[in-house]
Amino acid sequence: MSAPDDKIALRHGAGGPAMRHLVETLFARGARPEPGVIGLDALDDGAAIRLGDRWLVFTTDSHVVSPPFFPGGDIGRLAVCGTVNDLAMMGATEPLGLSLALVLEEGFARKDLERVRDSIEAACAESGARILTGDTKVMGRGELDGVVLNTAGLGFATRLVRDDGLRPGDAILCTGTIGDHGLAVMAHRHGLEGGAALRSDVAPLNGLVAAALAAGGDAIAAMKDPTRGGVARALVEMARKSGVGVLLEEAALPVRPAVRAVAELLGIDPLLVANEGKALLAVRPAQEPAVLAALRAHPLGREAARIGRCVAEPVGRVVLDTGFGRRLVVEPDGELLPRIC
């Protein structure tokens, strides 16, 4: 018997079914669709409000990653990119501005804070985002684990891209290798050294997404970034919201050898771990070559690949063709733990 739901457990923050249930019952209850607003009832990557002939997209995220510094990035870079990417996933590829709220633990090293600040500035420069406002709080030693960041962002989208527009026959594209972030962090925690090959992929995707949208336009039916819960969760959600199925080809999944090695060593499936610099796009088949070419022409999309397609059935499910047989891909519920056996 796991912890009863009168107390909040770790799985309530893991981004999966337990968290969705919590949000739906506590906060989204009573949320109703309104004309001109994509709000809580939709639970998309962000919210959107129609203003004239454009949409104002708004999103927020809190970041609690531990450790705050990991191979390939840190909590600052993660925070900026996370919000820039959520905006981009909905079609807002030019962020108007971000807010940054910090909650620091008493005793947090100032040098570390400066490192985080430097990362934030670099990520802003790369993405064209700016921090326009913020807040700072400090809690007593032991009352918080190091640092918590919250970022919120605003951007305009001329065309809003949702995550529920998939149709049978659509191609599923992934902008690059999967599993990098989650497995790099896990490897770091378990003392597995992978050198340059094992780094988080955290990066701002708004430029890449803008290129894809320019090439594909309306043919890009849906987008989602596979963060917590990995490609598995993102595709299951897209399939479920769209009322279709997704068939993935395992041989087509781009995975770096070092990432695959860590996955084998720890017994963790790369489809289930977070990516912080990748996007999934569902594209109408006629435009697939153009969109793929546009992605590959961009530095962040060199390894973009078609990883599967939409099917009519099984509805709401993701099936993996392993080359030896088929199985379902199910989103993880709760933190992933390494297996011994």
Place this chain on the structure above:
Amino acid sequence: MAEPVALQFRDPARARALLEALARLTAHRSEGDPLAVMHVCGSHEQAIARFGLRAALPPTLRVIMGPGCPVCVTDAPEVDEAVALADAGLRVATYGDMLRVPGSARSLDDARASGARVEVVYGVAQAVAAAAAAPGEPYVFFASGFETTAVATAAVLLRDPPPNFFVLSAHKYIPPVMEIVAEMPETRVEGFLAAGHAAAITGWGVFEPFVARHGIPVVVGGFEPLDILAGFAALAELARAGEARVVNAFPRMVTREGNRRAQEQLWAVFEPAGGQWRGIARVPNGNLRLRAAFAARDARRRFADVLAGAAPPGCAPRADECRCGDILAGIAAPSDCALFGGPCTPAAPVGACMVSSEGACRIWHEYGGAPRIEVREAAP
């Protein structure tokens, strides 16, 4: 750089050929009367599920998962002991698989959520290092797993670990439970696929007495898709020919004698003891207990007072409806359990089979274990 050794055993062309061979070898059976073979290794089930092999196996072959999940067969009172030590304020380390397994009512994860100091380790050596880093207080390692994992525990105990390091042994030994399963009247198993990595330690010779006694063939198989398919094909061939012997289909890891050095260390530290395997039965010689020479490291002895004084663990709701035992014995499938997928899910497990990444129920739940996944491309 040469292609890594393991990956040569994932060649889809050979896999397809082996699947066709399997269909031919079992063609004399029917879907209503399939050839029934059992494997006793959670990692075999994991591999079968991960590569989607069940979807590809012929319907004339029935592959049953037996009690090969060491976490699933760890009895509730054993988990209760670990939980009691954690609740008493001791630092307790566990492998990840064991963290969420419910005891009679609570798991180590529940204890952690209530403030107990429970840590997940990837290997026992990690636990020893953690103990050494905090010498002032006891550090208990909850040792779960079959003989392959027990070897690691034995190795660290033989190397003079820090005085504050203790072991709570829940280790198990597989060969005795095969006897139990073979003797169950409901069982119709016609062949066993034995775990290759455990056999790398014990040698395939340990199965010879079993085969002689029961007249059921045993094939020792590896864990890559080709290893597993070849293992099934070898079993099907033996069954069809009515031959009861041991075949080693994993020669790159397994020999008849096994790894003597590992065996010596294992039996220097542990001795077989009878014990209850969760849901199944009393398995004589199925548990591995620390020998008297290691009494000073035995958490059961050192903290006997804590364990004796612990509050009764209570009972999980609906635990009596849990069919883990039947599932572990291969008599029932997860979908035969009324709790499966409804009240019993990975997030809120009633039985151990739903918790462990090797538990049949968990694997079925995660991978949609029911084999026939029909994909329809276009809407009608």
Place this chain on the structure above:
Amino acid sequence: MCLGVPGRIVAVEGLLAQVDFWGVRREVRLDVVDEPVAEGDWVLNHVGFAIRRIPPEEVEATLALYDQILAAAEDDAMRQDVRGELAAARRKPGDG
């Protein structure tokens, strides 16, 4: 049970080895492996311990064993396409 992963030994220092798993390094203990191992050897790793040295010639022998199992299972001649596929697979780079 037994998630065992093969890796290649990069360095040996007494009872410890640095092992490479497709580019990822991990320290592995040699307490229980039953033959001497050296740089370049492949070992099977389980929970941080090497449990067996994998002789490279055994890999080829295993493939041969599987082909033998296939041949023995033949009641009729193997279909041309499957034969062709097997032949193609055998010629892949890296095969012995």
